Amino acid sequence: MSSLANQVAVVTGAGRGIGRSIALKFAGAGANVVCVSRSSENSEKTAAEVRALGRTAWAVAVDVSEGVGVAAAVEKILAEVGRVDILVNNAGITRDGLLMRMSEADWDAVLDTNLKGAFHFTKALARSFLKQRSGRIINIASVIGLMGNAGQANYAASKAGLIGFTKSIAREFGSRGITVNAIAPGFIETDMTASLGEDIKAGLLKQIPLGFLGQSDDVAEAALYLAGASGRYVTGQVLTVDGGMVM
Numbered sequence: 001m002s003s004l005a006n007q008v009a010v011v012t013g014a015g016r017g018i019g020r021s022i023a024l025k026f027a028g029a030g031a032n033v034v035c036v037s038r039s040s041e042n043s044e045k046t047a048a049e050v051r052a053l054g055r056t057a058w059a060v061a062v063d064v065s066e067g068v069g070v071a072a073a074v075e076k077i078l079a080e081v082g083r084v085d086i087l088v089n090n091a092g093i094t095r096d097g098l099l100m101r102m103s104e105a106d107w108d109a110v111l112d113t114n115l116k117g118a119f120h121f122t123k124a125l126a127r128s129f130l131k132q133r134s135g136r137i138i139n140i141a142s143v144i145g146l147m148g149n150a151g152q153a154n155y156a157a158s159k160a161g162l163i164g165f166t167k168s169i170a171r172e173f174g175s176r177g178i179t180v181n182a183i184a185p186g187f188i189e190t191d192m193t194a195s196l197g198e199d200i201k202a203g204l205l206k207q208i209p210l211g212f213l214g215q216s217d218d219v220a221e222a223a224l225y226l227a228g229a230s231g232r233y234v235t236g237q238v239l240t241v242d243g244g245m246v247m
């Protein structure tokens with residue numbers, strides 16, 4: 001039996017990159033997957049890939065930063081799907097810039113997507129998790145939330161906030177059999193990091209003891225561990241998947 005057989009997972013930001021890899025990894029382990037992303041084009045694309053693996057998939061296009069839209073989407077998901085076992089809050093963006101040049105709009109966009117988005121989805125699914133007395137919540141943070149980074153004050157604040165959120169909800173939901181953990185990826189090759197210059201990549205490589213950049217699948221493997229039976233006694237943790245950048 002696969003480790004997630006017949007479970008239902010909701011993965012935000014599943015249209016590309018890390019979220020897509022998590023959706024496909026979970027489907028490979030037997031889960032049915034609700035693929036959430038901003039655009040219907042990308043959520044549909046990943047949903048089709050999940051179906052090609054023989055699992056059921058639903059595509060949902062919603063902006064995670066919009067509370068009303070998320071509440072409506074979750075209501076529809078629960079009505080159609082029946083129950084949700086796993087939530088992965090992965091949708092995220094960057095709007096980099098030094099603080100002296102950072103606009104309030106860039107601050108808000110990053111905090112609203114990366115942190116408030118997780119709040120909206122977790123809150124909207126909380127009642128159903130608490131009622132069924134089981135569930136797995138996995139928040140995709142970042143090593144930047146642990147280390148900080150010049151030019152990413154908004155992103156670092158959102159990810160550090162997500163780690164505090166993770167630990168608080170782990171304490172609130174623990175007695176109901178729900179685990180809540182964060183994964184802090186290091187440098188993973190996706191669209192988000194594709195535009196970084198070769199000099200920046202070379203500088204990053206010097207900080208990575210393993211000496212190579214990560215792939216989306218490395219993060220998906222960690223998510224599978226936390227979502228499956230192997231993760232049953234792990235909660236409130238931050239698992240770094242970063243080639244040793246932070247230790």
Ligand code: NAP
Pocket residue numbers: 012013014015016017018019036037038039040042043062063064065090091092093113114140141142143184185186187188189190191192193
């Ligand atoms: P990505 O390739 O840019 O993909 C981001 C995904 O998030 C896309 O599917 C996008 O939807 C979705 N998304 C963005 N804003 C959204 C919103 N407001 N509402 C709904 N969906 C939204 O990013 P990635 O590299 O896979 O990153 C995934 C997560 O890992 C992020 O939280 C990121 O901060 C974190 N992370 C990444 C790295 C890295 O090195 N790549 C390192 C540490 C942490 P569309 O496809 O529809 O546009």
